[in-house]
Amino acid sequence: MKYLMLFILLVTRTVISVAQQKGTAATCQFHSINSIGLLEGSAGSAFQLQTINGAQYKSWFGGIGLGLDYYRYRTVPFFIDLRKEFGKNANKLFVYSDLGVNFGWVTDKQKTQYVSDDKFANGFYSDLGFGYKVNLGKNGGLVMSLGYTYKKVIESYKLPLYLYGNSIYSEPPLNDQTVKYSYSLNRITIKIGWEF
Amino acid sequence: MQRLRLFSSQLQNNRMKKKFYFRYPVCFIAFLVLLLPGCMKDKIRKTYQITTPVFETLTKLRESIKSQPAISIMAPGKITVAGKYILLAEQGKGIHVIDNSNPSTPRNVSFINIPGNEDLAITGNTLYADSYGDLVTFDISDPLDVKAENFVTNIFPDHNNYYYPSAGYLTDTSHNADSINIIIGWTARDTTVDYDPSGSYIGYYNSCLNCAAAPATYIANASAPAIGTGVATNGSTARFNILNSFLYTVGATSLTTFDISQPSRPSFTSSVQIDPHVETIYTLKNRLFIGTNNGMYMFDVQTAPATPKLAGEFTHLRACDPVIADDNYAYVTLNDASACMGSLNQLQIVDIHDLGNSFLVTSYQLVHPEGLSKDGDDLFICDGTDGLKIFNVADVKNIHLVKQLKNADVHDIVTENGLAIVVAADGIYQYDYADLNNIHLISKL
Numbered sequence: 001m002k003y004l005m006l007f008i009l010l011v012t013r014t015v016i017s018v019a020q021q022k023g024t025a026a027t028c029q030f031h032s033i034n035s036i037g038l039l040e041g042s043a044g045s046a047f048q049l050q051t052i053n054g055a056q057y058k059s060w061f062g063g064i065g066l067g068l069d070y071y072r073y074r075t076v077p078f079f080i081d082l083r084k085e086f087g088k089n090a091n092k093l094f095v096y097s098d099l100g101v102n103f104g105w106v107t108d109k110q111k112t113q114y115v116s117d118d119k120f121a122n123g124f125y126s127d128l129g130f131g132y133k134v135n136l137g138k139n140g141g142l143v144m145s146l147g148y149t150y151k152k153v154i155e156s157y158k159l160p161l162y163l164y165g166n167s168i169y170s171e172p173p174l175n176d177q178t179v180k181y182s183y184s185l186n187r188i189t190i191k192i193g194w195e196f
Numbered sequence: 197m198q199r200l201r202l203f204s205s206q207l208q209n210n211r212m213k214k215k216f217y218f219r220y221p222v223c224f225i226a227f228l229v230l231l232l233p234g235c236m237k238d239k240i241r242k243t244y245q246i247t248t249p250v251f252e253t254l255t256k257l258r259e260s261i262k263s264q265p266a267i268s269i270m271a272p273g274k275i276t277v278a279g280k281y282i283l284l285a286e287q288g289k290g291i292h293v294i295d296n297s298n299p300s301t302p303r304n305v306s307f308i309n310i311p312g313n314e315d316l317a318i319t320g321n322t323l324y325a326d327s328y329g330d331l332v333t334f335d336i337s338d339p340l341d342v343k344a345e346n347f348v349t350n351i352f353p354d355h356n357n358y359y360y361p362s363a364g365y366l367t368d369t370s371h372n373a374d375s376i377n378i379i380i381g382w383t384a385r386d387t388t389v390d391y392d393p394s395g396s397y398i399g400y401y402n403s404c405l406n407c408a409a410a411p412a413t414y415i416a417n418a419s420a421p422a423i424g425t426g427v428a429t430n431g432s433t434a435r436f437n438i439l440n441s442f443l444y445t446v447g448a449t450s451l452t453t454f455d456i457s458q459p460s461r462p463s464f465t466s467s468v469q470i471d472p473h474v475e476t477i478y479t480l481k482n483r484l485f486i487g488t489n490n491g492m493y494m495f496d497v498q499t500a501p502a503t504p505k506l507a508g509e510f511t512h513l514r515a516c517d518p519v520i521a522d523d524n525y526a527y528v529t530l531n532d533a534s535a536c537m538g539s540l541n542q543l544q545i546v547d548i549h550d551l552g553n554s555f556l557v558t559s560y561q562l563v564h565p566e567g568l569s570k571d572g573d574d575l576f577i578c579d580g581t582d583g584l585k586i587f588n589v590a591d592v593k594n595i596h597l598v599k600q601l602k603n604a605d606v607h608d609i610v611t612e613n614g615l616a617i618v619v620a621a622d623g624i625y626q627y628d629y630a631d632l633n634n635i636h637l638i639s640k641l
Contacts (some may be wrong), residue, residue, distance in 0.1 A: 053479045072238070148236075177384075179246050181391065184239040 014090040028057045033081075033143055035193020041186060046071035048189065052081045059085040065098060071187055073110050073153050076103040077125040092172035094145075098127035102151045110129045115157040117178075123152030127189060140196030146188070216255045236351045243393035245384040251377040257311055261327060263342045264302045266292065269623050271641065272435060277610060277617060281339050285313055285626065291325065293339045297614055299626045300638045308334070308342045311380060312355065313343055317436035317443060321425045322459035324409070324436060324443055328378055329355045331445075333460050345460050354448040417491060429621075431608045432487075432518035432529075432567045436468040439479040442501045446474045446486060451495065476518045483551070485526060487519040492528055494551045508551035518567055518608075524549055525557065525592055529565035529577060541565060543577060557592050567608025567619070574598070574632060576616060578606035584618055586632065599635055601627065 027190025033052040038045055039172045054063015061083045079100025085092040107195045111118045129147015136142060159177045273285035280293040282302065290310040312328035323334040323342070331348040363407060378629045427438045432597035434444050443454040443462055450469050454462040473489035482498035491511035495504035511525070519528045526548050530540040543560040564580030573590040589595045604620035611617075614630035629635040 042238045180243040182241040182243070184241075186236045186238060188236055 028055050030055050031061065031195055032065070033061070033193055033195045035143060035145075035191040036091055037189055037191030037193075039069065039149065039187040041071060041188070043072050043185070046187075048191070050077075050191065050193070050194045054081060059092075065100070069102070069151060071151070072183060072185055073104065073106045073155075075125075075153060076105050076129075077101070077151065077153060078081065078103060079125055079127070085133070092133050092135075093130065095130045096128070096147070098125070098144065098149075100125045102153065104153060106155075106187075106189075112155070112157055114187060115159060115179075118157040119153065120155070121154040123154055125149075125151045129189065131191075135193065139179070140194055143191075143193045145191045146189075149187050149189040151185050151187075153185065154180065155183070156180040198353060198594060200493075237557070240391040240393065241388050242275075243386060243388040244382050244386050247382040247384045250269055250381040250383060252380045253374055254376040254378055257327075257378050257380065258344065258347065261310050261332065261344045263306050263340060264309050265306065266405055267307045269304065270525050272619050272621070272623060273313075274315055275431060275608065275610065275617065275619050275624070276316050277319050277320075277612075278323075278336070282617065282624065283308075283316060283323070283339075284619070285325075285616060287314065288312060291323075293342075294624070294641065296514060296626075299617075299628075302624070302626070302639055302641045304641060306342075306375060307342045312378075314355070315434065315436040315445070316429060317434070317444075319438045319456065322456070323455075323464065323584040324438075326352055326355060326436075326445075331454070331462060332367055335460065338341075346462070347464060347466065348454070351452065351464060352445070352447050363569075371619060378439055381547070387582070429612065430478070430611065431610050432520045432569065433476050433608045435475075435477060437477045438483075439481045439482075439484070440501060442497070444479065444484055444497075446470075446477045448472075451477070451484070451486060451504060453504060454529075455502060456571075466504070468504065468506075478518075478520050480521050482521075483521070485521050485533075487521050487528065492519050492526060492546065492554075494548065494554070508548070508554050510546050510554045510556075511585070519546060520568055520570055525589075526554070527568055527570065527575060527589075529562070529568050531562075531564050531566060531580070543568075543575075543587075543595075544588070545595070549621060558595070560587075562596060566606075569611040571610045571611045574611075574629075576609050578609050578618065580607075581605045584609065584616070584627070586629075586635070601635065601637075603637070 003134055031054065033048050037048045039048050048067060050065055050067035052063045052065035054061060063081045065079045065081045067077045069077055079098040081096060081098050082128050083094050083096035085094040087093055102123045102125035104122065123183070127147050127149040129145050131143060131145025134142040156178055159179060198272050267426040269284065269286065271287040273287040276283040277296065278284050280295065282296045284292040284294060286292055290313055291308040293306045293308065295305045310325055310332065312639055313325050316323060318336070321337040323336045325332050325334065329350045329352045331343050331351050333346040335345050336342050351543060375419045388390070398409065417544055430437050436443065438456070441457040443456045445452045449472055450467050452467045453465045456462045456467050457513050469489055470486060470493055471488040474486060475489065476487040478485040482496060483494040483505055486493040486495065491509055493506060494508045496507040497504045519526055521527065526546040528544045528546060530542055530544060532541055541564055542561055542567060545557045546554050547557050548554045562577065562579050563582035565577050566580060567578045569576045573588055575587045575589045577585045577587065579585050583600055584606050585597060585606065586599040587595045588598050604618070604622065604625055606618050606620045608619045609616055614628060616627040616629050618625040618627065624641045625637060626639045628638050629634050
């Protein structure tokens with residue numbers, strides 16, 4: 001997972017720098033939006049981190065994003081970001097939509113104890129919302145947003161040897177049983193970041 | 197002047213508009229931030245299997261307890277060697293009868309079908325085995341044609357799968373075999389339900405020791421007598437053991453004693469609670485050594501063999517722990533099997549000169565030790581996938597590894613007359629160790 005994140009960052013940064021060198025006169029400009037945020041849901045609050053890198057054409061922006069999401073289980077969302085800006089002022093309102101995959105990168109502490117073969121499958125990730133961009137000139141701008149985000153986490157594990165007393169016959173043979181939990185996690189996301 | 201007023205008014209208007217544009221979205225966002233999280237509910241679905249028992253009447257089940265043609269060894273359990281025969285439990289199913297007249301070519305000759313069997317012990321021509329909650333007595337004078345002779349019903353409640361439809365669980369003392377149902381298997385189907393992590397608890401009760409391991413007995417070879425002489429020497433993971441005319445068994449929490457002065461008619465004499473996680477029993481002279489998850493308990497049976505008296509105990513960190521002993525020391529192997537929730541993997545040698553004041557002499561780190569056996573100064577330890585290890589323990593404070601045979605996932609061992617019979621995950625291995633420096637595998641079944 002670390003390597004994946006590093007790879008994405010390197011690729012997107014390379015694309016941006018090349019495009020910026022070539023495209024100063026073009027209408028298509030490359031941007032990077034890097035933000036931190038808060039996730040609020042029924043399981044409480046959690047921290048998140050995102051980097052979105054892509055191109056802006058007129059009022060439209062499209063990019064690829066990678067993040068860290070600590071809500072319930074640490075996961076790494078990898079998504080496509082599409083956003084539309086409104087207004088003619090330097091500061092703009094915008095709406096955005098993220099769709100992608102959520103990779104499990106669960107900490108040992110978050111894993112279920114005393115079970116075997118604890119696995120986390122990749123799941124769906126989305127984020128829809130709106131925000132406000134404060135233009136701060138050549139240095140970029142401050143981006144604030146509010147949205148609804150959904151992530152799916154699927155955990156499965158095998159139950160340990162289950163024995164009542166010392167008999168393997170008194171209780172159902174659960175030792176080979178696989179239990180699966182499907183988490184559909186709905187959160188409000190508040191982000192603040194820097195776009196350049 | 198009028199222009200100036202107009203300009204001033206427009207400027208004020210713009211400011212107000214800006215304030216409007218700024219204030220109201222901020223208030224709106226703050227409103228959403230405060231209220232929306234309350235609407236956000238996580239939905240968690242849990243998928244698991246519902247298992248449903250398959251019943252059979254006790255009468256019908258007992259009718260099936262008898263010899264049948266040999267079957268393959270699938271899940272080797274306890275072992276007993278009686279004369280030239282090895283009796284090896286197939287966990288939950290019965291007992292293999294293996295003709296070991298020639299240890300280099302053992303033959304699997306028949307199978308005693310005993311549903312729900314885990315443990316066994318032999319004295320003379322009598323085999324004692326459990327079948328679910330029952331203690332079953334067999335005449336094995338002809339090991340190829342074994343029949344159940346006697347049932348002590350429901351004497352091992354922690355192995356019990358009985359259901360008494362008329363009077364409820366464990367309250368019907370009539371023991372009408374036709375009215376008692378036994379779970380002989382399970383059917384499973386998947387189910388998915390909504391799950392609330394705050395309101396649920398997954399409880400695991402793990403107290404097993406050597407359910408998946410192996411166990412005890414006599415050794416057989418060409419010069420050995422046929423079945424019918426003496427008491428079996430059980431392995432360290434045994435849960436049944438015979439001393440003189442008493443059969444001692446351990447259940448999940450207790451030690452139970454049977455008088456077998458009439459071998460075919462064992463009679464219950466006493467039961468004593470020991471520990472919530474009892475594992476093994478080993479007998480030596482007039483002492484019983486009982487291994488539990490939390491320690492070793494020593495009972496004296498010299499004065500009152502029908503009612504063993506606790507003579508001492510030695511506690512250790514939680515672990516699975518078979519135990520054997522000689523006159524001066526007890527040898528305890530601790531392992532971290534998940535069933536015992538332990539973390540140690542080592543041999544501990546305990547001074548038992550004074551049972552009431554036993555103490556640790558030394559410990560030795562191992563990989564995953566289970567069954568063990570001692571012959572003279574040589575201590576044989578089954579160290580799981582790390583193989584069979586042989587230590588010289590002439591000086592218990594300075595034990596050293598003599599040999600390691602790393603060719604199987606080994607669980608228990610019986611040594612006798614230069615022959616080591618080792619129960620592994622995939623069958624029985626026999627080693628000739630008459631010359632320890634030249635110990636070698638002579639057969640695998």
